[in-house]
Amino acid sequence: xxxxxxxxxxxxxxxxxxxxxxxxxxxxxxxxxxxxxxxxxxxxxxxxxxxxxxxxxxxxxxxxxxxxxxxxxxxxxxxxxxxxxxxxxxxxxxxxxxxxxxxxxxxxxxxxxxxxxxxxxxxxxxxxxxxxxxxxxxxxxxxxxxxxxxxxxxxxxxxxxxxxxxxxxxxxxxxxxxxxxxxxxxxxxxxxxxxxxxxxxxxxxxxxxxxxxxxxxxxxxxxxxxxxxxxxxxxxxxxxxxxxxxxxxxxxxxxxxxxxxxxxxxxxxxxxxxxxxxxxxxxxxxxxxxxxxxxxxxxxxxxxxxxxxxxxxxxxxxxxxxxxxxxxxxxx
Numbered sequence: 001x002x003x004x005x006x007x008x009x010x011x012x013x014x015x016x017x018x019x020x021x022x023x024x025x026x027x028x029x030x031x032x033x034x035x036x037x038x039x040x041x042x043x044x045x046x047x048x049x050x051x052x053x054x055x056x057x058x059x060x061x062x063x064x065x066x067x068x069x070x071x072x073x074x075x076x077x078x079x080x081x082x083x084x085x086x087x088x089x090x091x092x093x094x095x096x097x098x099x100x101x102x103x104x105x106x107x108x109x110x111x112x113x114x115x116x117x118x119x120x121x122x123x124x125x126x127x128x129x130x131x132x133x134x135x136x137x138x139x140x141x142x143x144x145x146x147x148x149x150x151x152x153x154x155x156x157x158x159x160x161x162x163x164x165x166x167x168x169x170x171x172x173x174x175x176x177x178x179x180x181x182x183x184x185x186x187x188x189x190x191x192x193x194x195x196x197x198x199x200x201x202x203x204x205x206x207x208x209x210x211x212x213x214x215x216x217x218x219x220x221x222x223x224x225x226x227x228x229x230x231x232x233x234x235x236x237x238x239x240x241x242x243x244x245x246x247x248x249x250x251x252x253x254x255x256x257x258x259x260x261x262x263x264x265x266x267x268x269x270x271x272x273x274x275x276x277x278x279x280x281x282x283x284x285x286x287x288x289x290x291x292x293x294x295x296x297x298x299x300x301x302x303x304x305x306x307x308x309x310x311x312x313x314x315x316x317x318x319x320x321x322x323x324x325x326x327x328x329x330x331x332x
Contacts, residue, residue, distance in 0.1 A: 004310050005085035005094035008037030009063045010101025012297050018100065019045040021303025027051030028304070031311055034088050036060045037081040060084035066296070070104030074112055082106065086113035089289035096290035096310035098281065100298040107143055110287045117319065119326030122151045123286030125225070125293055126159060127232050133216030137163050137172075141228035141282065149192040152176075152222055153200070156193075158285040158322055159220040160202055165316045166283075167219075175208035175218035177227060183207065189224070197222075281306035283313060285322065290314050 006022050008015045015037055022033050027050045035042055039059040046052050062080040064073040074083060082101055086109040088094040097114070099106045103125070116123060124140035139159035144151060156174050163172035176194055178186040183194050185207060197204045208218050210231065223231070250260035281294035281302070290313035294306040313319075 002314050003032045003094045004096045005034040005088040007082045007085045007099035008035045009081040010099040017300045020300035023049050023051040024304040025307035026054035036084040064105045066102050070108045074108040089114050095314040098292045098306050100294035106293050110291045114287050114289045117323050120286035124155045125282050127282045131216035138221040140225040141232045142225045145226040147224040152193045153196050156222045161321050163220050169219050171203045172219035174202050174204045174220045177223040178207040181207045
């Protein structure tokens with residue numbers, strides 16, 4: 001049975017919310033889980049709870065904090081909960097790693113412990129963005145702020161693989177994020193990438209602008225990690241602000257309150273679609289194991305869904321498919 005390694009002390013609400021999310025996932029999805037961290041603190045939270053029979057605690061007394069240098073912390077804290085979880089994947093005891101801790105440290109542990117897929121130059125973090133027609137996948141959203149054209153080309157290839165195999169989107173549309181739709185627009189990086197993507201066997205639809213993302217005009221958005229992270233954080237802030245403004249307007253007068261009652265079911269559905277806890281976490285594509293980077297503020301629901309997303313990546317053989325892609329690419 002597939003096992004998922006969960007960093008029990010990663011995130012703002014660790015270990016309580018992490019443990020609760022792991023218990024929920026084990027119970028609801030029948031997933032076997034390694035929970036890493038200080039066993040003296042984890043055991044009382046696990047024992048006797050629904051799902052506890054599927055959880056195995058792996059003692060790791062050290063914790064990597066958000067303010068530490070990611071690379072130094074991973075190298076020095078060999079007994080940290082994050083490194084212990086990564087080692088379980090490296091040793092083929094677990095098929096996936098889930099952590100809500102430092103994104104940089106999770107990246108470093110994945111690169112130095114689990115290692116990259118052969119042929120992948122830069123692993124990339126993805127994120128699901130809500131659209132009017134469902135979701136689209138953005139690659140990269142923060143792992144690589146400085147990129148070469150070959151990096152973005154691989155992001156497009158890996159993103160297309162994930163969208164087709166995990167999100168079940170047939171022949172996903174791949175778009176290059178730019179300041180205009182014309183091929184000659186943008187800086188030299190995106191111009192070079194556009195030329196290369198146009199020659200690949202992808203469903204490349206060309207350049208897209210930021211406004212095309214929420215309209216659902218594309219399934220995979222390709223960009224460097226600097227741009228992607230800015231877009232992601234802006235979308236998170238905009239979504240929250242819009243709901244705050246609507247809440248204020250809907251409570252301003254008696255008539256608006258009555259209207260809000262009628263609109264409440266629809267608003268709840270929209271809020272759910274924009275809620276990051278529904279999506280769980282962001283897959284890190286390009287390493288030799290499924291890695292899910294969960295939001296630092298993840299609650300139990302978010303962790304449960306992050307574990308579900310990890311299982312989907314394992315079940316759909318995303319790592320093996322990317323490995324095959326890289327082998328084929330080297331042979332061309």
